[in-house]
Amino acid sequence: MRKVLTGFLIYGLPIPLLLYSLTVGPSQGLVFADYWDWGKAALQGDIHESSTKIYMLNNIIENVRLPRVLLTFIIGAGLAASGGALQGIFRNPLVDPYVLGISSGSAFGAALAIAFPLLHINVMAFVLGVASVVMTYSFAFSNNKSSIVAVILSGMIVSGIFTASLTVVQYMSDPYKLQAIVQWTMGNLHHASWDKIQTAALPVGIGIVGMYLMRWRLNLLALGEHEAKAVGVNPTADKATLVALATLTTSTSVAAAGVISMYGLFIPHLTRMMVGPDNRKAMPANIFFGGSFLVIIDNFSRSLMDFEIPIGIFTMLLGAPFFLFLMKKNKINWV
Amino acid sequence: MTDAAIEVENLSFGYGQTPILESVNVAFPSNRFSVLLGRNGSGKSTLFNIMAGLQKYKQGSVRLMGKERSKMSFSDCARVLGFLPQFHKSVFPFKVKDVVLTGRAAFSAFTPRKSDMTKVGQAIEELGISHLADRPYTELSGGEQQLVMIARVLVQNPKIILLDEPTNHLDVYYQTYVLDRLKKLTENNLTVIAIMHDPNMAFLYADHCYFMKDRTVVTPTEQFDYHASTFLEYVYDVRFTTVMVNDKLMVVPGR
Numbered sequence: 001m002r003k004v005l006t007g008f009l010i011y012g013l014p015i016p017l018l019l020y021s022l023t024v025g026p027s028q029g030l031v032f033a034d035y036w037d038w039g040k041a042a043l044q045g046d047i048h049e050s051s052t053k054i055y056m057l058n059n060i061i062e063n064v065r066l067p068r069v070l071l072t073f074i075i076g077a078g079l080a081a082s083g084g085a086l087q088g089i090f091r092n093p094l095v096d097p098y099v100l101g102i103s104s105g106s107a108f109g110a111a112l113a114i115a116f117p118l119l120h121i122n123v124m125a126f127v128l129g130v131a132s133v134v135m136t137y138s139f140a141f142s143n144n145k146s147s148i149v150a151v152i153l154s155g156m157i158v159s160g161i162f163t164a165s166l167t168v169v170q171y172m173s174d175p176y177k178l179q180a181i182v183q184w185t186m187g188n189l190h191h192a193s194w195d196k197i198q199t200a201a202l203p204v205g206i207g208i209v210g211m212y213l214m215r216w217r218l219n220l221l222a223l224g225e226h227e228a229k230a231v232g233v234n235p236t237a238d239k240a241t242l243v244a245l246a247t248l249t250t251s252t253s254v255a256a257a258g259v260i261s262m263y264g265l266f267i268p269h270l271t272r273m274m275v276g277p278d279n280r281k282a283m284p285a286n287i288f289f290g291g292s293f294l295v296i297i298d299n300f301s302r303s304l305m306d307f308e309i310p311i312g313i314f315t316m317l318l319g320a321p322f323f324l325f326l327m328k329k330n331k332i333n334w335v
Numbered sequence: 336m337t338d339a340a341i342e343v344e345n346l347s348f349g350y351g352q353t354p355i356l357e358s359v360n361v362a363f364p365s366n367r368f369s370v371l372l373g374r375n376g377s378g379k380s381t382l383f384n385i386m387a388g389l390q391k392y393k394q395g396s397v398r399l400m401g402k403e404r405s406k407m408s409f410s411d412c413a414r415v416l417g418f419l420p421q422f423h424k425s426v427f428p429f430k431v432k433d434v435v436l437t438g439r440a441a442f443s444a445f446t447p448r449k450s451d452m453t454k455v456g457q458a459i460e461e462l463g464i465s466h467l468a469d470r471p472y473t474e475l476s477g478g479e480q481q482l483v484m485i486a487r488v489l490v491q492n493p494k495i496i497l498l499d500e501p502t503n504h505l506d507v508y509y510q511t512y513v514l515d516r517l518k519k520l521t522e523n524n525l526t527v528i529a530i531m532h533d534p535n536m537a538f539l540y541a542d543h544c545y546f547m548k549d550r551t552v553v554t555p556t557e558q559f560d561y562h563a564s565t566f567l568e569y570v571y572d573v574r575f576t577t578v579m580v581n582d583k584l585m586v587v588p589g590r
Contacts, residue, residue, distance in 0.1 A: 165540055224423070
């Protein structure tokens with residue numbers, strides 16, 4: 001029974017959820033009723049009256065809601081998969097792209113690209129994302145040893161460095177660009193468009209497929225470096241590949257939708273509760289459930305208030321108590 | 336084919352200026368249970384790390400079944416040798432069978448095959464821990480965890496297994512259980528080499544004992560048997576008294 005339920009939550013939920021989400025939005029959700037009326041009217045040969053309304057509705061769904069829902073799903077899947085992969089690689093249940101500083105690094109890179117069009121925004125986000133994860137790793141690890149806390153602390157420092165740098169960029173940009181940067185750093189999906197999907201889908205897709213393929217290797221990495229070498233695998237190449245894939249995914253989604261904090265942290269915990277820690281099952285669960293859950297959060301963020309709550313703030317408010325809960329529950333060895 | 340599973344010749348090694356090993360010469364015979372003893376810091380673990388390929392060496396030679404270790408790739412080596420490092424802690428509560436399955440990672444790239452699962456079943460049965468297959472690894476006792484890690488090495492189908500202090504932190508029941516199993520493994524064409532601290536346990540179970548002292552392996556001469564308390568005093572810097580228990584020679588530290 002429990003298996004059926006978790007199976008549905010993970011694999012059955014996405015399609016109905018995506019369809020339902022098309023009806024959510026500020027211009028009120030009577031989409032199905034409207035289509036129903038239109039269908040009835042059409043049967044009675046009375047097409048002209050309602051067709052302008054339908055035209056508008058089609059337009060909203062096709063150009064506003066559909067790209068948004070799809071982009072949200074892709075980003076949610078990517079962040080959750082990255083979070084799961086990074087937790088395995090660092091052998092640390094408290095990390096995700098945000099905690100490791102990748103998100104802030106990518107945000108700085110992307111902001112640079114917005115303020116001073118040097119390079120493509122995705123490229124800048126990726127380069128700075130890689131820089132930040134390398135920094136976090138080298139600060140936290142000495143002689144191949146580290147602790148959970150050292151990783152979190154150095155992630156915090158790296159995050160701080162790039163957040164400060166981002167503020168400098170904001171300070172130096174003109175008011176129009178400043179507004180764009182500030183809105184976008186809070187994590188915002190309302191600029192979703194087919195263009196954005198086009199630029200984001202391929203890199204995120206590569207990242208997700210790559211992490212999916214390596215899901216069993218991740219089990220081995222999660223046991224530790226020595227344990228991998230002991231059974232004849234050199235973990236360095238696997239680790240580097242997975243970190244690169246997670247960073248590619250994260251930086252692309254940051255470039256597309258800003259910083260969605262802590263999301264990659266709590267989804268892997270939820271999926272582990274559902275299917276267990278074996279990444280052969282947990283990785284696909286992260287991808288599908290991660291996509292669905294972000295769509296759900298986004299539905300709330302755009303319908304709860306008269307204005308949109310930036311989704312990054314929403315996930316942070318959910319993620320922070322979760323992080324504290326994990327900290328207490330895991331009784332982490334602090335040395 | 337040589338008779339020795341692992342042959343070490345004139346091996347020297349150090350970190351920076353600090354020498355750890357100085358011209359080590361030792362040969363571990365195949366299909367036997369050999370035990371390496373010695374004081375802390377005498378270089379036992381470093382020698383093991385080098386033999387297992389976790390540490391590179393420049394001076395001297397190490398041959399696994401006749402082949403030079405430094406010229407073998409990671410996966411070539413995995414076919415011949417399995418290594419059990421000292422204590423292990425898992426962060427995630429993987430099931431026992433999933434932990435054991437990772438031992439096959441050198442042979443199956445992305446997903447494990449059916450045959451890999453069969454090997455896991457065989458290995459945990461051989462060690463008598465089939466009943467633990469679906470339990471989370473993190474909830475097991477130290478002794479059970481050690482058996483799981485030994486099973487993980489066995490699924491590699493190695494010819495040689497190296498174990499760094501396999502009986503550390505185990506109660507007497509599990510010490511004897513683990514050593515019994517290791518001894519049995521040598522009957523199936525396996526060479527087992529372990530680091531241990533308790534000389535009596537080693538004398539009870541091992542086919543051969545080797546001792547390290549001052550960064551090198553010291554061998555007792557024929558007249559100078561290793562059971563002799565004088566030799567052990569030299570190795571451990573402690574006085575020993577020998578006693579006979581049911582025809583077996585035991586040593587007691589102090590007098």
